[in-house]
Amino acid sequence: MNRILLASLLAALSVSTSALAADPVATAVIQPGRSFPGGTLPSTGAWQALVCKVRDCEIRDVDVTVSGTSMPNILEEQEPVDVLGLPTFADGEAAIAWFQGLNLPAGPVSTAHRHFRSDDAFEGKQVRTLRRTGQWLFPQSDVKVSWVQTPDGYRRYHLASGNAKQFLFQVEREGHYGGDTTPTIHWAGDLDGDGRLDFLVDIPDDNCGYDERVYLSRNAGPGKIVRKAGQVAGHEAACGC
16 A cells, blocks of 8 residues: 555656646747637737847737637638737837747847748748758858658758757648648747847648747757747638638
C-alpha cells in the first residue's frame, strides 16, 4: 500500500512540475480578417500590436474587442464566429500583428525584415527563395531557416544559428488541394528587447486552415534559439471548403 501511495505521489508531482515548467502560449494574430470559430480568441485581457511605418516599428498597447456573431456556411447554416474590433492608425501606419498575453515592452523595436504586401503574402521574395533553395537567411543575422523533405511527404523546418539547430514544425509538402505550404516570415527583428532575433510566421493551408505564430528568443531554454510564444491556429468557420 505504501509503495502504491508513494508511486501515486511521485506521478502527481511529476505532472504538476511539468505543468508548471511549460511556458503558456499567448495569442498572436497576423491576419485579423479571418472568420475565427467562436471561442477561438480570448474575450478578456489587454492587447498589443506591432505597428510599423515603413521599417520604423513599435509595440503599442491598443484597445481591441472580441465579439461573437455568426456567419452562414456553404449549407446556409449559421456558424458562430469571433470578430476582432480593431483600432485605426495614422496614415502610413500598419499593424503587422496583434498579441494578447505576450506582455511585450511597449516602444520602438528594431526591424530586420518586413513583408510589405498583404495581397501576396505567400508569393514574396522570401517565400520564393525558401521554396526554391530550401533555406533562407534572416537579414542582419546569422540565423537561417531551412527545410528537408521526409520520405512520407512532409517538410520539416529547422532554425540554425552558429552551432545551434532547432526543429520548428513540419507540414505536408502540398496542401489538400495541391497548394504550396511554404511559410511566410511576415516580420523579423527584436520584439522582446534582448538583442536577439524574434519573428512572425504564417503557415498556409488551402483547405480553410490557418496557423499564425510568433517565436521569441527570450526564455528560449537551454540549447534553443527561440520558443513558440504565441499562436492562433485552426480552420475558418463558415469557409465552405
